[in-house]
Amino acid sequence: MKNEYIAIVIPAYNEEHSIIKVLKSLPSNIKNYQIKIIVVNDGSTDNTALVVDKFKNVILINHIINSGAGAATRTGLHFAKSIGCKYIATMDADGQHLPTDTVKALKYAVENKTDLTIGSRLMTSEGMPWHKIIGNKGLSLITFLVFGVFVIDSQSGLKVFSKKAVENINFHNNGYAFCSEVIWQAHKNHLSIVEIPIKAVYTEYSISKGQSNWNSIEIVRQLVKRRIMEFING
């Protein structure tokens, strides 16, 4: 086995019910790389931290205050980079992503040396409710209009970053709009962006936990704000 690491970052906020299943299903190595599982507990008010702490192979980082999915992902990415991980995957804690898809995306990134691999739920739209399809396609279109870069599923939480991508992508958004900002930053830095099809698992729980289409309005506002800040701050 190589003495190199791959990380799987899982941002979690009040996920005590679903995260156990997610953590139990993740492998400990892929293609000669050892896997470090990093859970960023984003100031949960339930027992997420206690539940995760019982897993000895999991690194738990507790955010002091709830800061949002973007901030939790950034903390996980930076920590993974600091411990020398070559590739870093991010996935949701609510069980929306299949561990097999995470492994598939990681293998793809390692084999093809891609900088940013996006697990696209919209390439097949399998298992997605129609209102989620419309909302996500709309946000991909808005991402294209605001930032000039088109991907099929801009809001996917399953992404794989190369070390180079983590070093070059400097996103600021703390909320869900970070997904689009990451793609924009990757495009700006001429990093390779590839989408691979994944299956999204939507349960009543994950639908209630995930973004509603109303949140899309806030995401659009955040994206426009980021574009204006780019104009002011360069």
Place this chain on the structure above:
Amino acid sequence: MDKYVLLIILNMPFVIFGFIKAFSMYGKGILRRGGLIARLFFWALISFCLIFAQQIYNFLSNNKLTNSPPLSLADVLLTTGVIFCLFLSMRAYSKIDNLENRVTDLHEKLSIELSNKNK
């Protein structure tokens, strides 16, 4: 004094400061070339409107595109106030964004440090 000259005298300091600030930020590496061009274009547009305010008004009035009365002293003060607010809001927005980023970085580092200590 001509009101259009007064308009230029009152507002030009903001525009000049805007230009100087853009160049100094670019020199320090805070601003990229795209940001510098955008800022220079923005302040150049405002200078153009200030310098040619009378000609712009005459053009609009002659072509019946406006029926507003000529510039009054109140208009001069109001325009100065608007440009000052624009200038302040740009500075405030920029500063708040930088502070937000610093607080987020601080929170991130603190969270990682404390998590490492608690192991």
